Amino acid sequence: MSADRPELDRCSRCGECRAVCPVFRETRRETDVARGRLLRYRLARDAGRFSAADREAFSRCLLCGRCLEACKAQVDVPALMQIAKTDSGFAAGWPSLLTEKTLADDGRLDAAVRRYRSLSRWLGRATPDDSGLRLRFALPYLDAGRLYPKPPARGYLEQHTGRRASGVQKLAFFAGCGAGRLLTGVGEAVDRVLAELNLTAAIPEQACCGLAAWGIGATDAARRTAIAWVRSFAGEEYDAILSPCASCTAHLQTRLPQILAGTEFAADAARLAAKVEDFFAWLSRQDLCFDLAGLKVGAHVPCHARREVRDGAAFVSFLKKSGAELVKIDERLDAQCCGMGGSFGVLHPELSRRIGLPKVAALRAAGAAVLVTNCTGCLWQLRDLAARFDPALPVRHPVELLDR
Ligand code: SF4
Ligand code: SF4
Known part of the structure; x- marks a missing residue:
């Protein structure tokens, strides 16, 4: 290309x-x-x-x-x-995890997470449960000073894959690698909110959306992963496929049909991309109320949510409607990237932090008691930044605020 x-x-x-x-x-x-x-x-x-x-x-x-x-x-x-x-040929320097078949295969992804889990026992040191894992030693691509997601004993997808949909809407849930394999709280909070509406989302076998491969220019791996994703969700007719991560949502809504254009998967890719919804964009259309009165929230709207996802910043208006106070900061900082940018944050950790820290500091100075963002990559970055700036400042996915 x-x-x-x-x-x-x-x-x-x-x-x-x-x-x-x-x-x-x-x-x-x-x-x-x-x-x-x-x-x-x-x-x-x-x-x-x-x-x-x-x-x-x-x-x-x-x-x-x-x-x-x-x-x-x-x-x-x-x-x-x-x-x-x-x-x-940028992708040639990256681990085969991102450039070959792993992202397209849920079994291989699970095996990679198991390896990460056992390695983390001797590479990482304990941090508070929701902040992550701080590496003891620098590894290729990984900076010893950075927090990485702390792998749970059993990830959300490990526990729930194969579940069938129930209720008046036929929903599916695409968890993404972050919420599905490295965190459990986001998926569980989504389940509890859906339960309020007497709904259960189906969890088909699923691997990655392909953004990780696409972002480093590994086009073949991104195409293989897109095909695997379509195969995961094409077997049933869902009313909506809910996604908690803005970056996965953007990739699926906009790039999935482009990547598979002209292939035998094109029609299914276009049909399924139209069904993919940001969780809060979908939730905003349901008659469900929450009481967040008195909570001062600092929101980071991810770049993908701002620019590409249909109604990607719906979580901000939803939190406001629920009574939360969204603290205000300078317009330029408010619109700025958190500094993660996928491979950017891994390859350039020091510059990544310099870019992101002023926003965290501004949100805290404006009175935020909690930071929220609806992308698991941004969540990882904000947790790392908050741990340096103010370890007492929690960082959550917005859905986790709904079942306080
Ligand atoms: S704004 Fe930047 S990218 Fe756009 S035309 Fe000017 S120099 Fe080029
Ligand atoms: S980092 Fe700079 S050049 Fe790259 S997309 Fe952002 S604004 Fe544009």
Whole structure:
């Protein structure tokens, strides 16, 4: 795959994106802003040669899409950077977990989580139950100072896969790797909210949505994973497929049909993508009330929720409607990425923290008693940041606030 030259040439090099790019704001390096990244990609592609420095430059984009908001030419930088990663062979340096068959296979994913669980016994040190696991030693790709999800004895999917739907709506639940395999609280909270409506969501066998592979440019792995996802959910006619993670939801709603266009799975992919709903977007249409009066909440709306998911920020209005007070911070910080950006947060942990910390500090200073976000990647990042800034500051998925 290669980007169309006209798409690349649409960049007029005006530099408007410099004012909003969170990476450029920190480093002030031309190669760390959309204009510089696109030039670098165009030159390397035209020369037919990509260097390690090119791959490093592409890795320093959060794929957050903030530049799109400032760009009059509407150059889709995140999409172009993903293609740049594919063209430059960026994925070749990543573990086979992300680039081969594991993400498409629930059995292999479960085995990978079991290995992670046993490794974590000697690599990690204890932290409070909901904060994560702090590594003792730095490993390739992993920074010893960062918190990683603490693997539960039995993940949510391990406990519930195979469950059938019941109630007046036929729902399915796609948990995603974070809520399904590395956390239990999010899925359990969703189950309890659905139980209030006398509903149970089906949990078919499921692997990854494919975003992890797509984000590093591993296009073949992303396609295999998309096919496996369609096979998981195509067997039954659901009213909705609920997803608690904005990043998975964005990938399934927007990219699944693109990835499988022109294949025998295209029709099913388009039909199922239309059924995928952000959990709170769906919940907002149900007549269910909660009482969160008096709770001061700091909300982080993930970039995917802001830019791609249908009604992706529904959790904010839902929490307000339930009586919670959403604290206000500076508009620019409010719209900013948390600094995770998938592989960005793993490869550039120090820069990732510099980008994310001011937002956590601002939300706390504005009086937030709890931080919430509806993406499991952002949840991981905010927990790491909160643990450094104020270990007493809890970070939750918004659905966990509903069954306090
Ligand atoms: S704002 Fe758009 S057109 Fe201007 S330099 Fe940035 S990417 Fe290029
Ligand atoms: S997607 Fe985000 S990090 Fe990448 S160039 Fe645009 S604003 Fe910067």
